[in-house]
Amino acid sequence: MRISPEIDALITRLARLPGLGPRSARRAALALLQAPETRLQPLMGAMQQAAQTIQTCPECGNLDSCSPCSLCADPQRDGSVICVVESVGDLWALERAGMHRGRYQVLGGVLSALSGCGPEDLNLEGLMKHVEQGAVKEVILALGATVEGATTAHWLQEKLAPYPVIVSRLGHGVPMGGALDVLDEGTLAAAMSSRKAL
C-alpha cells in the first residue's frame, strides 16, 4: 500500500504509546490529520508545553512543572509520613484516593533480576536523607502486590530497620465493588486474615 511516509511515521510513533496498537494508532492518526485545527495543533501545543516545563522533582521523583514539585513544596503536607511508590502513575492513583496527606518517594522501578533493576537504580536519596535527619516518623510501602514489589518492600524494610521509623504497607483484601467468586485464593486468604470485628 502506498501510504505517505509522513503518515506512516506518525502511526508508528503513536503505536508505541501504551494502550495503542497498530490498529488504534491508525484511527488516532486519521482523527488527528482530519482535524488539524481542533486536534493535531492543540495536542502538539500541549506536548510542546509539557516538554518545556515538566521536570522530575529532585526531592521525591514526581513529575511537575515546578521544582521541587507542588507536593514537596506544600507546607500543608506532612513531611514526617512518606509513601514509597514505584512510579508517578502510582502516585497519581494514590492522590486520586485522597487518603495520604504526607509526602511521596517515587522509586522509578522495583528490584527485578529480569529487568536488571538493582538497589542502585532505585531513587531513594530524598527518602534516606529525610530518614537520616530524623524527620520521618512513618514510611508507607505502597508497592504492588507482585513478587518484585514484595522483594523491594522487604529490602526497604531491612534498609530502614536501623532507624526509629514505623514501616507499614498497604492493606490487602477484597477490592471495593469486587465480587468474591472472581477473586483469587491469595486475595481471599489475605482478606480473611485481615478481617475486622464490627
Next chain:
Amino acid sequence: MRISPEIDALITRLARLPGLGPRSARRAALALLQAPETRLQPLMGAMQQAAQTIQTCPECGNLDSCSPCSLCADPQRDGSVICVVESVGDLWALERAGMHRGRYQVLGGVLSALSGCGPEDLNLEGLMKHVEQGAVKEVILALGATVEGATTAHWLQEKLAPYPVIVSRLGHGVPMGGALDVLDEGTLAAAMSSRKAL
C-alpha cells in the same frame, strides 16, 4: 489532586483521540513524559512533519503529502474504475486488502439525517467530473452495510443512472475466519443468496 496544569492539558488532549479514554490517556501521557527523548520528541516531530506536509487530495479526497495524491498520480492505476468510500480509513483498509487497482473517491461522510450530512456535504466533485467526461467504466460503492451507507449507495446509484457506467457494490457474506453461529441473520441470509457453485 494537585497535578500540574501542563500534564493535565496533555492528558485531556490525548483523551480526545479515538480509542483512548481518561485512563489510557494518563498512561500515555506518563509514558511520554518519562521518556522525553525517545517518545515525546519523536512523536512531536512526526506530528509537526505531518501537519506541515499532509493535505487533502483535490481529486479524490485522500490524505497525502503530494497533491494530487500518490494514488491519483499513479499511471499504473486504472482511472476507469473508481471505488467510492466513506473515509480515508476505509481507503486504507481496502488498500491493505490489495484487490482494487483503480482509483478512489473519498466522500468524507455518508447521508445521515441524524448527523445532518446531506448530499451537498459529500465530496463528489472529482468522481462526477470523471463520469461526465466519460472516463469511468465502473463505480464500486464500497460503503458500510449500515442504514446510512445503504441510503448513500442508493442515492449515488440514482445519481449515476443517467451515465453509461456500471455501478457495483461490495459482496455481502460470511467474513473470512468467521464462525457461523456468531453471525447475525442478515449476514447469513446475504451469504445464502450469494452462494456460489463449486
